[in-house]
Amino acid sequence: MTAPLGVAVIGAGRMGADHVRRIQEVVSGARVTAVVDVDADRAEAVAAPVDGCTAHTDPAAAMAVADVDAVLIASPGPAHEEALLAAFAHDLPVLCEKPLTPDPASALRVLEAEQALGRRRVQVGFMRRYDPEYTRLRAVLETGRLGRPLMLHNRHRNVASASFFTSSMLISDSVAHEADVTRWLFGHEITAVTVLRPTPSSAAPEGLLDPQFVVFETAGGALSDVEIFVNCQFGYEVQAEAVCERGTARIGAGHGLLTSTEGRWGGAIPQDWTERFADAYDRQLQAWVDATRRGEVTGPSTWDGYAAAAVCAAGVRALHEGRRVEVELAERPALYG
Structure with a gap:
């Protein structure tokens, strides 16, 4: 297509509003033509500064607008x-922020609906696949020069959790990213999950099991562990180290600018995901726009979203039942390679 891609952004909260800004100010080849939110005032506030953009409370109504060519879903997972x-009914390509859906049963329904179309329409927003450090790590592993990957050590830390955060959400909303990168880096499905629970931090809200230590087993025999700590107090850190037969590869130190003054040296630690992964979000959205304008769908698929949901469901069970839980996966359809 030659004209800019007309995008309907569903969800006008922090993530959706940031994507509207990104499409208007950073990404080339696209423009926001509709904004949707259950809160009409919020939808109007986000849409108002964008020329020609309409505000809606109903996603299906927005998708029916003539200048909407594609959909970006940034609403809460249950929606x-x-x-x-609705996007399938209008045959519109979609970038859907993770989670694809909150549970494997609903994700499987979406998977089956997309199969009925006979072609992919969805890219799932696992933005770490577009982060330059993660892409370099995968490239190193693919060369084979470090030998077969044996283990992946992941650290995922956040300053403080939201007031509504639950112990299960540490798995379903946070460790979901590590579930995806483990599958992506190793090229194998996760087959079982174990969750260990140290004594909660004194900084964790009452009743929140934070931190947690999660172990993934994979079909290829490698292990991946995740330290998830959402009330670490000092900053936002995402790090990974692949341990292979003949070497290791580590990312996420992210020192950036270092200063030396008054007998001390140091740098800054990002305070949230919008700072740490700003470039990844930019790259992800540009890649989606470019592929969509070519008539293609690339990036993480509906299968990837379903697999992550299945892993997280097993992880939540492992957390609450205190035992190793096997991941239950449907047979992978040919549509997803």
Whole structure:
């Protein structure tokens, strides 16, 4: 297509509003033509500064607008299934922020609906696959020069959790990213999950099991562990180290600018995901726009979203039942290679 891609952004909260800004100010080849939110005033506030952009409270109504060519879903996870099915009904390509849906049953329904179309329409927003450090790590592993990957050590730390955060959400909303990168880096499905629970930090809200230590087993025999600590107090850190037969590869130190003054040296630690992964979000959205304008769908698929949901469901069970839980996966359809 030669004209800019007209995008309907569903969800006008922090993530959705940031994507509207990104499309208007950073990404080339696209423009926001509709904004949707259950809060009409919020939808109007986000849409108002964008020329020619309309505000809606109903996703299906926005998708029916003539200048909407594609859909970006940034609403809360429980609303994703309905929006995805509406996009399929309008045959519109979709970038859906993770999670694809909150549980494997609904994710499987979306998977089956997309299969019925006979072609991929969805890219799932696992933005770490577009982070330059993660892409370099994968490239190193793919060369084979470090030998077969044996283990992946992940650290995922956040300054403080939101007031509504639950112990299960440490798995479903945070460790979901490590579930995806483990599958992506190793090229194998995760087959079982174990969750260990140290004594909660004194900084964790009452009743929140934070931190947690998660272990993934993979079909290829490698292990991946995740330290998830969402009330670490000092900053936002995402790090990974692959341990292979003949060497290791580590990312996420992220020192950036270092200063030396008054007998001390040091740098700054990002305070949230919008700072740490700003470039990854930019690259992800540009890649989606470019592929969509070519008539293609690339990046993490509906299968990847479903697999992550299945892993997280097993992880939540492992957390609450205190035992190793096997991941239950449907057979992978040919549509997803």
